[in-house]
Amino acid sequence: MRQHDILVECSQLVKEYKGTRNKPVRAVHDLSFSIRQGETFGLVGESGCGKSTLGQLMVRLLEPTSGTVRYTNFQDGRGNRKQEKAMRKENQIIFQDPYSSINPRKRIGWLVEEPLIIHGIGKDAQERKAMVCSILKEVGLDDSYLDRWPRELSGGQRQRVAIAIALILNPSFVVCDEVVSALDVSVQAQVLNLLQELQEKFGLTYLFISHNLQVVSYLSDRIGVMYLGGLVEMGDTEQIYHHCLHPYTKALFSASVDAFDSVKEDLLLSGDIPSPSRSPSGCPFHTRCISCMKRCIEENPSMVEVSPGHFCACHLIQGMNT
Amino acid sequence: MGYYVRKILGFIVTLFLVSVITFLVFQILPGDPALVILGVDADPVQIEALQRTMHVDEPVVERYVSWVGSALHGNLGISFRYQKPVSGIIADCFSVTALLALFTLVLTILIGLPIGIWLAKHDKAKYIVPFSLVSQLGVSIPSFCMGILLISIFTVKLRWFPSLGFTPWSQNPLACIKGLFLPSFSLSLGTSAVLIRYLRVSIISEQKLDYVRTARSKGLDENTVLQRHVLRNSLIPVITIFGMLVADVLGGSIIIENVFSLPGIGKLIATSIATRDLPLIQGLVMYLACIVVVCNASVDLLYSLIDPRIRLL
Amino acid sequence: MKKLSIVVCLFALAISSITATGVKEVKPNEAMVPSVVRTNIGSEPDSLDPWKSAATDTEAIFHNVFEGLMLYDTNGKMIPGLAESVVIAPDGLTYTFKLRKNVLFHNGKPFDSADVVYTYNNLTGMSGEKAVSSKFSLIKNINAPDAYTFVITLVEPSAGFLSLTSIPIVPEGYTNQAEHPVGTGPYRFVEYTPGQRIVLERNEAYYDANRMPKIKRAEIYIMTDEAAIVSGLQSGQLDFASITAEDAKQLSSDYTIYNAPQNMVQIFALNNEDPIFSDVRVRQAVNYALNKQDVIDGVFGGYATKLDSNFSPVMGMYYNDTLSGYYEQNLAKAKQLLLEAGYPNGFKMTITVPSNYQAHIDTAQIFAQQLAAIGIKATIQPIEWATWLDQVYTKAQYQSTIIGLTGKLDPDSVLGRYTTTYPMNFFKFSNARYDALITKAKVETNDAARISMYKECQKILTENAAAVYVCDPNLTVAARKDLKGYVFYPVGFMDLSTLYFEE
DSSP: OOOOOEEEEEEEEEEEEOOGGGOOEEEEEEEEEEEETTOEEEEEOOTTSSHHHHHHHHTTSSOOSEEEEEESSSOOOTTOHHHHHHHHHHEEEEOSOTTTSSOTTSOHHHHHHHHHHHTTOSSSHHHHHHHHHHHHHHTTOOGGGTTOOGGGSOHHHHHHHHHHHHHTTOOSEEEEESTTTTSOHHHHHHHHHHHHHHHHHHTOEEEEEESOHHHHHHHOSEEEEEETTEEEEEEEHHHHHHHOOSHHHHHHHHHHHOTTOSTTGGGSOOSOOOOGGGOOSSSTTTTTOTTOOHHHHHOOOOOEEEETTEEEOOHHHHHHHO | OHHHHHHHHHHHHHHHHHHHHHHHHHHHSOOOHHHHHHOTTOOHHHHHHHHHHHTTTSOHHHHHHHHHHHHHTTOOOBOTTTOSBHHHHHHHHHHHHHHHHHHHHHHHHHHHHHHHHHHHHTOOHHHHHHHHHHHHHHHHSOHHHHHHHHIIIIIIISOOSOSSOOOOTTTOHHHHHHHHHHHHHHHHHHHHHHHHHHHHHHHHHHHTSHHHHHHHHTTOOHHHHIIIIIHHHHHHHHHHHHHHHHHHHHHHHHHHHHHTTOOSHHHHHHHHHHTTOHHHHHHHHHHHHHHHHHHHHHHHHHHHHHOTTOOOO | OHHHHHHHHHHHHHHHHHHHHHHHHHSOOSSSOOSEEEEEESSOOSOSSTTTOOOHHHHHHHTTTOOOSEEEOTTSOEEESSEEEEEEOTTSOEEEEEEOSSOBOTTSOBOOHHHHHHHHHHHHTTTSSOOSOSTTTTEEEEEEEETTEEEEEESSOOTTHHHHTTSOOOOTTOOOTTTSOOOOSSEEEEEEETTTEEEEEEOTTOSOGGGOOSSSEEEEEEOOOHHHHHHHHHTTSOSEEEEOHHHHHHHTTTEEEEEEEOSEEEEEEEOTTSTTTTSHHHHHHHHHHOOHHHHHHHTTTTOEEEOSSSSOGGGGGGOOGGGTTSSOOOHHHHHHHHHHHTOTTOOEEEEEEETTOHHHHHHHHHHHHHHHTTTOEEEEEEEOHHHHIIIIIITOOOSEEEEEEEOOSSHHHHHGGGSTTOTTOTTOOOOHHHHHHHHHHHHOOOHHHHHHHHHHHHHHHHHTTOEEEEEEEEEEEEEETTEEOOOOOSSSOOOOTTOEEOO
16 A cells, blocks of 8 residues: 655645736645655646646745745755755656657757756766666667657657656656646557556656546546635545535536536536636635535635545535534 | 759849849939049040040940840959959958958857846846847947947047058958957947847747756756757747848948948948949949848758758758 | 856957057057158049049149159249259240159159150150040140150140149059059059058158158058048047048147148039029129128138139239129128019029038038028038039039039139130130130230239139139148148148158
């Protein structure tokens, strides 16, 4: 069974961007959760809800406006170049679009080797090359790719390269940010399977970000549902998949399972996601919620543990409990 | 194959049209070259003698045909004004203008590249706003004003640089650089301002791409990311304006060469038009057309060198 | 990034080293007397070959390289040059020149009568080639009885002929003058780089110890831009240069300013064949309407001589001083004349000005304002020099124009422009009595009679208001304080041999 030690923990994470007329845009708003060693944590939500920002905050590609991200497996030292480098080595990220996420004007071999050079791994070029070849083999690409240009590769192959780049440093934590959404459906499954195999083999911990609830539930041990910069529901895959409570999660399921089922049609999301720069008062979801009550407009519900490990932020649930 | 054939055909047609137009314009323009050269004190016999050497009394079509004939053999004729072969005069002046243009481009890069990169890295209003003001000045102050200003500071007051005359590189490289520094510096201010703007925008938009984040997550620091990944890719759109800058520099040289008394193409153009030196102007027009074509071709070539994805075919 | 900063550092280093050495080099060396004098020429030389050249600027430089049988002195008097002496026969037809011995051309060839014969054969067209100049058509015959005697026989007596003998003598058979001029003058030609400079060096073998140059080398830079000339002076790259009156004011504290009439007449020409200006009363009215002093003060900073004749007082004995003040500004008289001519309310006119002469444009603006006072609305039309030469000078297709005509020492070559048959008589002045006087004066050998004829000619021009004679703008030269010996000639001649640096 998986260990339950916590690997990454973030608390009261806030990330604001400068918006127009100095009105800050809240991409991530007061968000706390933790990821356990060896698990796959799925993060789901519509585009624009801040999940990519959260992904980058988790590997410190972005600095939070406030709040903290803490790693348990090594000493955290901000501003210390050496420790920052060590942090980079442990935490990796794979992006959505393999067409833009690798430099189009460098050869594959160079791109995969670069992290080794940066971190001074490998005695010489020969040893590094051997390491590059072996990781390429792991992601299903042979030596012939070493001298190829990214433009010669298909999307699936590029994403494999991106995975190789992320894994060559042997990290413990990898953020997979929409890694399959830009790929053909036929390739998606291959890449997902590859990620799963690699997780087993290298004992990786994943933060798996996607807008597709189906993909997330297929891969994840636990799932967090994100809406307008905050989590609205979090729990084991089982719990979310079968007993989801939040109207937003329900709507997501109905959108992805069978959008043409007339019975569930009323659960479909309608209306646009509100702008993060003018988030509504009360529950952020109340503008689109089919079960919206007066209380929802006035008061923002807080996260409540409904059953062990299953959290939800909704007045409906709290109403039932109290 | 098709690319080169198209380019060469277009080039030939351009040269032909340009030469016909120049010839025609000079039939309409009033002014007798012999009289312009000799002035109002000339003896009529002298004017007549000079006119004979110019063959201006022959019919237009005949003159044009004979010009084309000898031009095809590489002979551009004899300048009215200087009584020397046109090709030799142009070659002499070209060496000056080419050096001036080269210096200007080098200065443009030396000024524009670091500032453009720095501004892209420090993308904040407190840096950008003063820069935009300065660059607006750089673009809008005509280079000759800048030239005169620089002369009054560096030549008249400080006496660091000469303001007139040209020393060929082969004779004394140091004196050559000294002589060309102020003119090329005054030309390069405007061009660097343009370069900085383009480069800054290009770097900033390039930095937003995912591969830059990938590079960061590999553990690279910002400077290395910029140098190793971003810079080269952001230079591609900048190359386009480089062709434009070359045209700018050549245009600006016409005035700046007069301000600094440099014997370059720009000064030659001014003199040859003022004196109605048709053979020389024809030669210059041909030369400028070639320059434009060569510049465009080299921009294309540069593209394909920097970005292997672009093919010339 | 590192590479880039290294490049920048290297560049900064290079610049600083350049400027460091620059300070050393350009620093004016007070201790040492310079061996080079540097000045400018306002336009590219038209030709280095004296037979093909006509531009005043070119002549001014090459008078240092070439010499004629006779030379000018600073008063415009003819003095012996390559000829030691000249004897004119009583009939005024035969000129016998005794030539100087021990003169060498710059290429080492000794000078003798064969060179003079060769030169005059070509000038007159007696060599079988086309004549080089039309001015020598009155030569009937030339011969050289011995190696140092040269005799010219004229068709008819000509008082002005002697001044023509200042034309350069060139070595026999030498045909490369256009590339490398060879003369006998105190300076020899070294190099000419088109668009850049002319370099002359002292002729160490010069025959006249009195005119032996003190400065070894002269560099004459071709510079058209006025601002560039001034900064050239200020930065110590030019030792002297002719400048505008306006710049002279600015430079007067640090430089010696030389100022003298240059024998140029600034003319506001009125096309005498124009429907309006064909009436002499209108031309006179224009003369009365103008105040020339305003131009002298406003355009030439006071450095000009007011004129009412087609001659500058520099012309000495030929100048008709009785005309001075003939047309003083008198608006009442001007209006009266216009009324008589049938223009009580004035008229519209165009002043065509060559755009490369700022002084003429400024003058036109002052005149346009003054003309408005008598109801004449003048429009200024600046045109390019080449177009001016074509439209105005050659074809006389204009109403009025402003131009400066450089004077010649021979009065005929100035006044001859107004004769009816002169091909470039762009004034379109035509007066039978005038024509007759000019023809008669040419052959008159009695000096007094000739002078009075030329004075009469000037009077005719002024009385008939052939044009408005404005002023003779001074030639203004700024020279660094230790450069001495600058002298003015009433012709275009920048005499380098008299210059010296004070120790």
